[in-house]
Amino acid sequence: MSVSPILRLRDAAFGxxxxxxxxxxxxxxxxxxxxxxxxxxxxxxxxxxxxxxxLNDHVSGQVELFGTPASSFKARTRIGYVPQRHTLSASVRATVEEVVEVGRLPHRPWYRRADAEDRRLVTAALAEVGLADRSRDDVATLSGGQHRRVLIARALAAQPDILVMDEPTAGVDTASQEVLAEVLERLAASGVTMIIVTHEIEALHGIVTRIVEVAHGAVTFDGPPARYGERVSASLGGVSLGGHDHHAEDLPHHAPGYARGPFDDARFAPDHGRFREGDRRG
Known part of the structure; x- marks a missing residue:
């Protein structure tokens, strides 16, 4: 039995x-x-x-969410969103648990307080991101990486069918990136569908199943990581990023065959179908 796509775009334009x-x-x-x-x-x-x-204008083309035209789609709670924000607001005092519980609000009338099922889902979401022991802590006491995990837990508490994340590993140190990557790996293993906008591609090694590249207002690549790696290697004039003789960081910017990829802070190693650090220029 075929599975219907969660999202289908046909010649779509947004602006x-x-x-x-x-x-x-x-x-x-x-x-x-x-x-x-x-x-x-x-x-x-x-x-x-x-x-x-x-969140912006659908200018033309077709957009379907769960088989329904986007203009008619009402079940927005099926799409979880983790925004590009490194820290939670410090202007309002709130515990980690209270922030995550916000994810349950669309599922009940505004006048009804959280019930046992709401609390169970909040607890499960915090456990999923490794913050069960910080549930009663003020969010102001958390690190940047922990803030990101709280935002992921808030989205998970709504029980979405897909998570859209905007730069989940950006703006945090390497150790926090590794913890966040472990969280994303657990979510992937549990079958959660994810679209992740990212520049920190190395942090997603072994997690990503597909790459979509956007440049100049259009999709310029859509396929598996290994094939994307081959494409990047070809743009570097055949230099193997994982080879023994040359590395991307050794190439001068004007070297023949060199082309800037989608980022300057990461390259793929196509021989292993995974990401390798290289050519970091800021």
């Missing part, structure tokens, strides 16, 4: 004030996929993600 910023996008997202959306700043990837979430 602002009726003007398309990203256009001609055709792709499908199926249950269980872990998709990394790559692209330089200004490429249109954030506009694409906001379009999927219904």
């Amino acid at each position: 602002y004030d009726g003007r398309a910023v990203v256009s001609g996008v055709s792709l499908e997202v199926n249950p269980g996929e872990i998709i990394a959306v790559l692209g330089p700043n200004g490429s249109g990837k954030s506009t694409l993600m906001r379009g999927i979430l219904g």
Whole structure:
């Protein structure tokens, strides 16, 4: 039995004030996929993600969510969103548990207090991100990486069918990135579908099943990580990023055959189908 896509775009365009910023996008997202959306700043990837979430203008083309045209889709709680925000607001005092419980609000009338099922789901979400022991702590006492995990738990508490994450590992130190990567790996293993906008591609080694690259307002690649690695290697003039003789960081910027990839802070090692650090120029 075939499984219906969670998301289907056909020649879709999104933008602002009726003007398309990203256009001609055709792709499908199926249950269980872990998709990394790559692209330089200004490429249109954030506009694409906001379009999927219904946060900007759908200019043209077809957009379906769970088999329903986006214009008619009402069950927005089925899509969890982790925004690009490194820290939670310190202007309002709240515990970790209280922040995560916000994810349950769309599932009950505003006047009804949290019940046993709400509390169970909040506890489960905190356990999933490794913060069960910090549930009663004030969020102001947490590190940046822990804040990111609280936001993921808040999204999970709503029990979405897909998580859209905007730079979940950005702005935190290496140790925190590793913890966040472990959280994402557990979510992937449990079958959670994810679309992850990221520049920290190394942190997602072994998790991502598919790469979508956005550049100049269009999708320029859509396929598995290993094939993307081959593409990047070819753009470097055949230099093997995982080889013994040359590394991307050794190449001068004007070297023949050198082409800037979607980022300057990471490259793929196609011989292993995984990511390798290289060519970090800031």
